[in-house]
Amino acid sequence: MGLALCLRCHIEFYQNMNLAITPESVKVACSNCNLRELCMPTGFNTDDMKKLDEVVATRRRVKQGDMLFSNGDVFTSLYAIRTGFFKTCVSTEDGREQVTGFQMAGEIIGLDGIVTDLHSCNAVALEDAEVCVMPFAKVEDLSREFPLLQRHVHKIMSREIVRENSVMMLLGNMRAEERLAAFLLNLVQRLHARGFSQSELTLRMSREEIGSYLGMKLETVSRAFSKFSDEGIIEVKQRYVRILNSDALKKIFNPETCS
Amino acid sequence: MGLALCLRCHIEFYQNMNLAITPESVKVACSNCNLRELCMPTGFNTDDMKKLDEVVATRRRVKQGDMLFSNGDVFTSLYAIRTGFFKTCVSTEDGREQVTGFQMAGEIIGLDGIVTDLHSCNAVALEDAEVCVMPFAKVEDLSREFPLLQRHVHKIMSREIVRENSVMMLLGNMRAEERLAAFLLNLVQRLHARGFSQSELTLRMSREEIGSYLGMKLETVSRAFSKFSDEGIIEVKQRYVRILNSDALKKIFNPETCS
DNA sequence: CGTGAAGTTGATATCTGTCAAGCTACGTGG
DNA sequence: CCACGTAGCTTGACAGATATCAACTTCACG
Numbered sequence A, B: 001m002g003l004a005l006c007l008r009c010h011i012e013f014y015q016n017m018n019l020a021i022t023p024e025s026v027k028v029a030c031s032n033c034n035l036r037e038l039c040m041p042t043g044f045n046t047d048d049m050k051k052l053d054e055v056v057a058t059r060r061r062v063k064q065g066d067m068l069f070s071n072g073d074v075f076t077s078l079y080a081i082r083t084g085f086f087k088t089c090v091s092t093e094d095g096r097e098q099v100t101g102f103q104m105a106g107e108i109i110g111l112d113g114i115v116t117d118l119h120s121c122n123a124v125a126l127e128d129a130e131v132c133v134m135p136f137a138k139v140e141d142l143s144r145e146f147p148l149l150q151r152h153v154h155k156i157m158s159r160e161i162v163r164e165n166s167v168m169m170l171l172g173n174m175r176a177e178e179r180l181a182a183f184l185l186n187l188v189q190r191l192h193a194r195g196f197s198q199s200e201l202t203l204r205m206s207r208e209e210i211g212s213y214l215g216m217k218l219e220t221v222s223r224a225f226s227k228f229s230d231e232g233i234i235e236v237k238q239r240y241v242r243i244l245n246s247d248a249l250k251k252i253f254n255p256e257t258c259s
Numbered sequence C: 001c002g003t004g005a006a007g008t009t010g011a012t013a014t015c016t017g018t019c020a021a022g023c024t025a026c027g028t029g030g
Numbered sequence D: 001c002c003a004c005g006t007a008g009c010t011t012g013a014c015a016g017a018t019a020t021c022a023a024c025t026t027c028a029c030g
Helices: A046-056 A134-146 A147-173 A176-193 A206-212 A216-229 A247-253 B046-055 B136-145 B149-174 B176-193 B207-214 B218-230 B247-252
Strands: A003-005 A011-014 A060-064 A066-071 A077-083 A084-090 A096-102 A122-125 A128-137 A200-202 A236-237 A239-244 B004-008 B012-014 B058-062 B067-069 B075-081 B087-090 B095-102 B122-125 B129-135 B198-202 B234-237 B238-241
Touching: A046 A134, A060 A066, A077 A134, A084 A206, A084 B149, A096 A147, A096 A206, A096 B149, A128 A134, A128 B207, A134 A147, A134 B136, A134 B149, A147 A176, A147 A206, A147 B087, A147 B095, A147 B136, A147 B149, A147 B207, A176 A200, A176 A206, A176 A216, A176 A239, A176 A247, A206 A216, A206 B149, A216 A236, B046 B136, B058 B067, B075 B136, B087 B207, B095 B149, B095 B207, B129 B136, B136 B149, B149 B176, B149 B207, B176 B207, B176 B218, B176 B238, B176 B247, B207 B218, B218 B234
Parallel strands: none
Antiparallel strands: A003 A011, A060 A128, A066 A122, A077 A128, A084 A096, A084 A122, A200 A239, A236 A239, B004 B012, B058 B129, B067 B122, B075 B129, B087 B095, B087 B122, B198 B238, B234 B238
């Protein structure tokens, strides 16, 4: 899965990956899943592919607002998102919450639980969702059998580490508008890789959740949206966002070029 | 390796791990390394242990200020720190640098390179260091043979993800003094797990590097140190720090108790 | 013992947070 | 089908935390 991550831009560049999502797909097996290229390694023959179908034990539906897992839950499985949109967040006892990521179809959540066998964050569905449940013991078993799968699992974890590095850069070094610009470009880029528009998106999260992710208050998020809108860079209407000038958005956090 | 990570505190609690570091140790094999419990899984018999010695291909010395690897380098190996102290950092073309972590003996660096086969950050030695070079292909081979090693590798990567989650919480939700307090407690805790003092430490990094990690400017770091010092919570003399009142330090970022 | 890097401290500027008011959109129930 | 209520969003005024700029001090190293 040729993927390069531009730390500067906080944008992932997927190659050979432009998958239309047909919500009508019925088959349970990975081998027939149209998200396969996002979740699973490629390069298997049909026989091996069938064996790999075992990775997914079951499917699970999660209603909007419900948690797939939460802090303290026993870790048993990774989850591949089939449909829907999630946020993961950690929180302190005094109620401060930090959104650590937003995840969409084809992305894997639950990696936080491996180290202690307990989840250390909450995964909340931001819209009705369906996930593939992949018992981690099974993932490990099959990984030992299939080096390609093993490598794939390692890449997924490494990608998450690198993504978090880029979020640290955002939080530590960038200013409010730079953060929001990077965030929007990252979102639209990931959506585009899934067959959606390069320039339009509907946010699945509130201003407050965006702010929590980007380390700023909801009012600051709102102001930044308004500023971009005033400058003609984007069009915003509540959660609908249209990017009118992608280059201008890129320039906000990267005065020069962004590969 | 019983490890729990308190997100609130940004403190890792290691269990059964209090290893004095004897710089005189000569043996090359993991099986004879006194850092084994930090780097390697436990529970192997002597025969398996010998096979696992193959994980480490060579040792490599890195002089203070030199890079173990840098952004864009081809990824081949993970590195286990034997002696010395590293920082990892990412940077943008316009020169902004974000320190993403500080690593000490027994910790593993290089995980960022797995996803793209290229390193996406720099690893700089903050003091003369020696690392064990673990070719990743060999790690993967042996992981397929030894489930305990496989699990161990997964835990190391998951731990890094969880650590970065807690840094995101620091950067996104905490104020300057809270960040520094959490940072000091985390450092001293990790040093203590390696047989050093619970209350004294010598910083291996500059104020600027601390600031970069914590998302603040060096002057702000310095002021926070001075404030803690004025309040009698710590004693500071340049890079020497003595924690006089650990509870007060904990209270700064956690008004109640911190487990 | 001199020189420069690192660290400290003060004065001021700037960005983002806070508080408050009003607006918009959406869902619910009459 | 409309009215109402609420949650989410926007905007303004002001406050506060941290950044910036600058001067000075300390320490490490040659």
